[in-house]
Amino acid sequence: MMEELRNNETSENKERIEPLEVITLEGDENQVAEEKMDSPVIRRGDLYSIEDQEWRVFDVRDKNVNLINLKNNKLKLKDTTELITAIENRECVKIKEKTGSSFSIPPEEMETINHRAEVMEAILRKEYPLTTRLRMNHDSEAIILGVTRRYLSMLFYTYLRSGRNKFSLVDQRKNNSRPKNSHSKDYENPRNDVDEILKYGLKMFVKYGKPGMAYDAVLRRYFREPVEAPDGSSVKMVTLPEEERSVSYKMLYNYIRKHTEDYSCMGKDERDKQNNNRQLVGNSRTGVYELGQIVEADEMELGCYVVDQNDGETVLGKAVVYCMVEVLSGICIGAYVSLENNSMRGFQQVFLSLLEPHKNQTKGYNIDYDEEDWPSMIVPNEIRCDRGSEYMSKAYSKAMGELGIRNTPVPPGCGSLKGVVESFNGLVQTYLKAQLKNNGYVEDKYRGGDLAKGDACLTLEEIRGLVYQSVILYNRRVFEGLIDKKYLDNDVSPTPKGIFAYEKAHGRAGDPTNVNDATRPAYLFAMLAKEEEKRKFTWNRRKGIVYTFYKTELRFYSQEPWFLDILKDEPHPEDIEVRYNVDDIRNVYIRYKKEIHRVPLAEKIEQQYTYADLTWDEYDECIRKKRDSKVMKEAKQVYLDTKLNLQDTVEKQAEMAKALNPKKKKKYGKAHPEDKTAKKQEMRKDPDGITKRSYSSIDPEPKKETLTKQQEELAAIEHLRIPDEMRTMGDRKLSREEEINRILALIEDEV
Numbered sequence: 001m002m003e004e005l006r007n008n009e010t011s012e013n014k015e016r017i018e019p020l021e022v023i024t025l026e027g028d029e030n031q032v033a034e035e036k037m038d039s040p041v042i043r044r045g046d047l048y049s050i051e052d053q054e055w056r057v058f059d060v061r062d063k064n065v066n067l068i069n070l071k072n073n074k075l076k077l078k079d080t081t082e083l084i085t086a087i088e089n090r091e092c093v094k095i096k097e098k099t100g101s102s103f104s105i106p107p108e109e110m111e112t113i114n115h116r117a118e119v120m121e122a123i124l125r126k127e128y129p130l131t132t133r134l135r136m137n138h139d140s141e142a143i144i145l146g147v148t149r150r151y152l153s154m155l156f157y158t159y160l161r162s163g164r165n166k167f168s169l170v171d172q173r174k175n176n177s178r179p180k181n182s183h184s185k186d187y188e189n190p191r192n193d194v195d196e197i198l199k200y201g202l203k204m205f206v207k208y209g210k211p212g213m214a215y216d217a218v219l220r221r222y223f224r225e226p227v228e229a230p231d232g233s234s235v236k237m238v239t240l241p242e243e244e245r246s247v248s249y250k251m252l253y254n255y256i257r258k259h260t261e262d263y264s265c266m267g268k269d270e271r272d273k274q275n276n277n278r279q280l281v282g283n284s285r286t287g288v289y290e291l292g293q294i295v296e297a298d299e300m301e302l303g304c305y306v307v308d309q310n311d312g313e314t315v316l317g318k319a320v321v322y323c324m325v326e327v328l329s330g331i332c333i334g335a336y337v338s339l340e341n342n343s344m345r346g347f348q349q350v351f352l353s354l355l356e357p358h359k360n361q362t363k364g365y366n367i368d369y370d371e372e373d374w375p376s377m378i379v380p381n382e383i384r385c386d387r388g389s390e391y392m393s394k395a396y397s398k399a400m401g402e403l404g405i406r407n408t409p410v411p412p413g414c415g416s417l418k419g420v421v422e423s424f425n426g427l428v429q430t431y432l433k434a435q436l437k438n439n440g441y442v443e444d445k446y447r448g449g450d451l452a453k454g455d456a457c458l459t460l461e462e463i464r465g466l467v468y469q470s471v472i473l474y475n476r477r478v479f480e481g482l483i484d485k486k487y488l489d490n491d492v493s494p495t496p497k498g499i500f501a502y503e504k505a506h507g508r509a510g511d512p513t514n515v516n517d518a519t520r521p522a523y524l525f526a527m528l529a530k531e532e533e534k535r536k537f538t539w540n541r542r543k544g545i546v547y548t549f550y551k552t553e554l555r556f557y558s559q560e561p562w563f564l565d566i567l568k569d570e571p572h573p574e575d576i577e578v579r580y581n582v583d584d585i586r587n588v589y590i591r592y593k594k595e596i597h598r599v600p601l602a603e604k605i606e607q608q609y610t611y612a613d614l615t616w617d618e619y620d621e622c623i624r625k626k627r628d629s630k631v632m633k634e635a636k637q638v639y640l641d642t643k644l645n646l647q648d649t650v651e652k653q654a655e656m657a658k659a660l661n662p663k664k665k666k667k668y669g670k671a672h673p674e675d676k677t678a679k680k681q682e683m684r685k686d687p688d689g690i691t692k693r694s695y696s697s698i699d700p701e702p703k704k705e706t707l708t709k710q711q712e713e714l715a716a717i718e719h720l721r722i723p724d725e726m727r728t729m730g731d732r733k734l735s736r737e738e739e740i741n742r743i744l745a746l747i748e749d750e751v
Helices: 080-086 107-127 139-145 149-161 193-208 211-222 247-261 268-276 344-353 393-401 415-436 448-455 460-475 485-489 497-504 519-528 559-568 606-611 614-630 630-660 676-684 709-716 738-749
Strands: 047-050 053-061 064-070 075-079 093-094 224-228 235-239 294-307 315-326 331-337 380-387 406-409 538-542 544-549 552-556 575-579 582-593 593-602
Touching: 053 149, 053 593, 064 080, 064 139, 064 149, 075 080, 075 193, 075 235, 075 519, 080 093, 080 268, 107 139, 107 149, 139 247, 139 630, 211 247, 211 415, 247 606, 294 344, 294 448, 315 344, 315 415, 344 393, 344 519, 344 582, 380 606, 393 406, 393 519, 406 593, 406 709, 448 559, 460 497, 460 575, 485 497, 519 582, 519 593, 538 559, 544 593, 552 582, 552 606, 559 582, 559 593, 582 614
Parallel strands: 294 380, 380 406
Antiparallel strands: 047 053, 047 093, 053 064, 064 075, 224 235, 294 315, 315 331, 538 544, 544 552, 575 582, 582 593
8 A cells, every 4th residue: 555645735726536546447347246236346456354464456357356465565366256255255354444645746747647557557468467476578668667677666566556546656755855866757858968868779779679779879860960072072971989979888888787677798598508608719710811711601591571672562581691701801702682592593693793893783772882892803712601502502512613612511500610601690680680670570489470571661672782781881890809919010900891901912812803804704604504404505597596485585696706607517515515694694605615605685686675684584484474374375265266267268268169160170381491390300301201200209109900890890889888688688697799799680680
């Protein structure tokens, strides 16, 4: 029961209020009674003595009643029928309370009381039914009220002990000389600018869950200013230096710890405990002394659903990031985003991105960076990877064998042995997760997938732009724990970008870029898909290289002399090899006489321009849809009906013409003397004037068979129908020859 409050005699308008007044809230049942009229009635706020202890009823339902012990705040859930029976048997005795003193409450404090009551009811609904102490983390409710979590717990139990009387939430310290803490003031009325910034950071911590992300949000809002470029062409937002900020990360971190109390940076599940306590005898850079010596490759599921670019609603799946990180400097040299997990295609695209400047890859994404921020044109000597299906495939082994790259898969379950690329995966997730919340990112372990699909809004191209910007951020990150003395003595920037630039200029191996115009075709050809694995191409002197899919031809043609020589010479299949990029339909690549050439789409066929931006799978799907479309089926049906009608018309007209015209022997005119066919016929004639027909393409005419007079007579009447009575003689059935002889005899007698 709440303490009696003194009367405020100075107030002109006093409001008479009973401290135990019960307020009606949504979903609460005020009383439960039996069918009998004399049955006891249990109401919220009633006080009962059970086993010499006082218990307050704070919630009443049809099936059960919630009680709280006024001495030790112990909670109890009793069956309603059992509690009524106990009251009838005098095992549970109702206690009468004295009426509390009246007091006056100003309107401002009344708003605070109502606000607190709403928060308490929200906590009660969230944790119902209450059988033990508070179980859930209520940091957000404490922040909303501007109090610590410990004080929130005290308020909640006071609220329950009063029978959910909202006036138990009156601040009992208002006439106390003890000063209030600054953080317990009203949330929306901070004392000064520092308080405002800290409380905003606390809000961001509730949203993001990490103090680092909360401080980043504070920097974005309070400590950035626009700076115009020297040429005046653009304006950039620049963060103030650390000495000019009124709130540091440490201040915000301590402020968050003060309000949440149990915050910890250590992982709490078994996997995190194992990683935090493991012994490391070295790191991924052990034994690496040159740039480009070892590159770690991996893929990760970003955990963010993407939608179709056409309608913006159809969910396609989660984005998968493929990456390659150089081990010595820790700089990312390649990244690609796809929808296919554990796919050789994803690794192929990452490798192909190394063969060109990354400016070509990020064109159109509006990303401002220098080429030193994201180096390329590096083919490593060794690739360290896990045992994913793409790295264990035959295509990967063949490609690495052609390029002479050593493949080093780490043992299963030992991700820390390729910790450089795992660090990239974790940091990219950290960079993007906070901003992607409620935008398609999967947060919850159980129902998070369904919720994230409903919030998905970004397309694959937009996710790629975000990942590419994260790569630039990753390559510019600062190594706080860098202890290499040579970097310190030479004022090397403690970033992957700075270390890469220093090793490139002063390292033992020097410049690691080994891709140039001479070596690029060989690297490119090794990573392309082989023609015999999935698709077949044919050669045509007039059309060039033809790929046929469902009777639709896609033609590749070149005017280069070497290509025309191929079409002219018709080389053997073992002399020529065709490969293609699975994500680019515009070109195919040919290796002929140990030289690699690129053949584009037939540029003279304008219709093929519509396929230029498709992948091979998209092209096949497009043609397949065309074949199975309703329009195509209707057109085929109309064409078939028209063709059959034409055939019927031709046959009928031919029959009518034959019936109307008398049969006459056709007279053929002489062939024109200049006709080649006529000349050949003249050459084939023998002295008797008979044209020779004994050619290999013309079979000789068969000799006519000579028949006897009786056989001729039999053949003449063979087609006649013989009556059934002439087929038998008595009970014996006549043979066919006897039947015919009998008819002939009858004919001779008549004659």
